[in-house]
Amino acid sequence: MANDHPRCIVFGIGNADRGDDAAGPAVARQLRMLLLRGVKIIEHGGEATALVAQMDGAEAVFLIDACASGAPPGTIHRFDVAAAPVPDVALGLSTHSGGLAMAVELARALGQLPRRCIIYAIEGASFEIGAPLSPPAAAGVAAVACRVRAEIAKCANQGGGQHA
Amino acid sequence: MAHRTIKVDYLARVEGEGAFKIVVRGGVVQSAELSIFEPPRFFEAFLRGRAYTEAPDITSRICGICPIAYQMSAVHAMENALGIAITGPLRALRRLVYCGEWIESHTLHIYMLHAPDFLGYASAIEMARDHGDVVRRGLMLKKAGNEIMRLLGGREIHPINIRVGGFYRTPHRRELAPLAEQLMLARDAALETVRWAASFDFPDRERGYEFVALRHADEYPFNEGHIVSNRGLDILPDAYDDHFEETQVERSTALYSRIRTRGSYLCGPLARYNLNFDRLSAIAREAARDAGLGATCTNPYRSIVVRAVEVLYACDEALRIIAAYEEPEQPAISIEPRAAVGYAATEAPRGLLYHRYRLDEDGTIADARIVPPTSQNQASIEEDLKGFIEGFLDLPDDELRHRCEQTVRNYDPCISCAAHFLRLEIDRG
Numbered sequence: 064m065a066n067d068h069p070r071c072i073v074f075g076i077g078n079a080d081r082g083d084d085a086a087g088p089a090v091a092r093q094l095r096m097l098l099l100r101g102v103k104i105i106e107h108g109g110e111a112t113a114l115v116a117q118m119d120g121a122e123a124v125f126l127i128d129a130c131a132s133g134a135p136p137g138t139i140h141r142f143d144v145a146a147a148p149v150p151d152v153a154l155g156l157s158t159h160s161g162g163l164a165m166a167v168e169l170a171r172a173l174g175q176l177p178r179r180c181i182i183y184a185i186e187g188a189s190f191e192i193g194a195p196l197s198p199p200a201a202a203g204v205a206a207v208a209c210r211v212r213a214e215i216a217k218c219a220n221q222g223g224g225q226h227a
Numbered sequence: 228m229a230h231r232t233i234k235v236d237y238l239a240r241v242e243g244e245g246a247f248k249i250v251v252r253g254g255v256v257q258s259a260e261l262s263i264f265e266p267p268r269f270f271e272a273f274l275r276g277r278a279y280t281e282a283p284d285i286t287s288r289i290c291g292i293c294p295i296a297y298q299m300s301a302v303h304a305m306e307n308a309l310g311i312a313i314t315g316p317l318r319a320l321r322r323l324v325y326c327g328e329w330i331e332s333h334t335l336h337i338y339m340l341h342a343p344d345f346l347g348y349a350s351a352i353e354m355a356r357d358h359g360d361v362v363r364r365g366l367m368l369k370k371a372g373n374e375i376m377r378l379l380g381g382r383e384i385h386p387i388n389i390r391v392g393g394f395y396r397t398p399h400r401r402e403l404a405p406l407a408e409q410l411m412l413a414r415d416a417a418l419e420t421v422r423w424a425a426s427f428d429f430p431d432r433e434r435g436y437e438f439v440a441l442r443h444a445d446e447y448p449f450n451e452g453h454i455v456s457n458r459g460l461d462i463l464p465d466a467y468d469d470h471f472e473e474t475q476v477e478r479s480t481a482l483y484s485r486i487r488t489r490g491s492y493l494c495g496p497l498a499r500y501n502l503n504f505d506r507l508s509a510i511a512r513e514a515a516r517d518a519g520l521g522a523t524c525t526n527p528y529r530s531i532v533v534r535a536v537e538v539l540y541a542c543d544e545a546l547r548i549i550a551a552y553e554e555p556e557q558p559a560i561s562i563e564p565r566a567a568v569g570y571a572a573t574e575a576p577r578g579l580l581y582h583r584y585r586l587d588e589d590g591t592i593a594d595a596r597i598v599p600p601t602s603q604n605q606a607s608i609e610e611d612l613k614g615f616i617e618g619f620l621d622l623p624d625d626e627l628r629h630r631c632e633q634t635v636r637n638y639d640p641c642i643s644c645a646a647h648f649l650r651l652e653i654d655r656g
């Protein structure tokens with residue numbers, strides 16, 4: 064049953080075939096290579112109810128998405144949404160804002176939000192269908208992969224149950 | 228109050244990007260316009276020059292909510308062109324995967340998008356704070372649909388296991404057993420959903436629609452049947468273009484469909500139900516009667532109850548298919564390409580989805596045409612807005628705007644699907 068309720072889940076949200084919208088799935092693929100024990104890595108389209116169902120029972124979730132807030136491409140935004148609502152600024156940031164924000168707030172309303180819930184948003188430059196990741200977004204992907212890995216390791220060291 | 232303009236610049240709780248504008252003069256609704264401004268996506272052009280085998284996977288990308296519908300219309304149109312028919316367990320598995328999509332898509336719409344309108348909430352999140360158990364039931368029900376999609380489609384989003392001629396891999400009987408267990412609980416939840424939806428207050432509005440849906444000799448329709456209407460239409464999909472036409476209007480990146488000799492029509496759950504009530508399973512018919520629906524329903528606001536009945540039917544039908552399932556000898560039958568034209572219409576959750584392909588001798592797609600249900604329903608949505616809103620004009624603007632949005636959401640429009648074409652004309656003098 065361990066696989067049904069993994070303690071930590073990383074969701075890479077986005078469309079892998081739509082330019083910098085691939086940032087979330089790209090982070091997921093980098094982390095998957097590391098074979099992190101106790102951590103489930105999911106590439107996700109961002110539909111809210113599916114996210115709620117999949118995060119149910121986890122102790123910690125990391126939601127990685129692309130965004131278009133007007134900041135320089137490659138900029139990384141981080142929000143701890145476990146205790147506070149998804150900030151309005153983040154609602155406008157995500158390219159799947161409805162899905163991601165709705166998932167977090169729906170899970171919170173149902174009392175199903177994991178104890179630790181972190182959103183990382185990577186600023187994109189282009190979201191053209193069929194385009195590859197832009198160089199700034201690719202740099203953002205690498206940086207977020209490192210930061211999420213470090214957060215998971217820190218969580219494990221603090222007795223959060225993860226073993227990186 | 229003689230002159231009022233009700234505008235919603237960005238429709239919430241629908242799939243995709245759209246808006247509407249209603250103009251009232253002297254207490255009379257002069258115009259009601261639905262605008263679809265989502266960029267066109269040119270899928271028909273993408274398909275030209277690709278192999279016939281690629282159509283299911285390319286067209287499934289048109290929609291994240293109803294990819295199975297696109298795959299089903301694509302494979303049936305290709306098989307129609309290539310002169311083959313899928314029978315036995317492979318045919319049954321295609322019905323099963325469609326059950327999964329109906330459960331998933333309808334449940335999402337009922338619980339997350341439409342119910343808040345009837346219960347007075349601005350969003351499903353607010354509704355969940357007061358009705359947590361109800362929303363959890365919806366999530367559980369939807370998850371059963373997702374599980375069918377995962378098992379037969381290979382994954383929940385953008386399934387990859389469906390091919391012309393059958394599947395890439397078919398399940399063993401033992402793989403379906405846990406699914407059956409989940410579906411039994413889902414069927415109970417679906418029955419509760421019908422009762423719950425039937426308890427809402429519905430505006431007393433009816434209209435004399437021309438309903439258009441598939442009708443099969445002995446099944447509630449998914450993949451096969453004649454295209455029929457309550458005004459005498461009865462054709463095979465290969466005659467679709469003779470009876471239906473699409474036109475462009477400036478305000479929309481989606482084409483408008485009409486029946487050539489008559490005008491607007493309605494497809495989707497309400498049409499399927501009215502044209503196929505006698506094809507529902509016993510449990511679904513009984514639940515519908517208990518919900519006060521009767522064999523016909525022309526109040527579009529009750530479409531939420533009809534959707535719930537279809538979810539119940541899909542759970543019941545999925546269980547019937549699993550109980551009767553025999554593993555096929557081959558996951559697909561072999562096919563030789565040839566130069567031909569193929570047609571198919573299947574029943575997407577939102578209604579009829581028509582595909583037509585012309586193939587070259589080696590199976591390369593020379594031409595493709597796709598008509599999604601939301602394109603077909605656009606004219607009807609506008610006529611509902613125009614016809615029904617006049618009776619609500621005494622409401623303040625905010626409430627009237629909400630009533631208009633609820634009226635649009637009766638159709639569960641998928642604007643992302645509909646926005647698929649834009650003709651570019653350059654006038655250089």
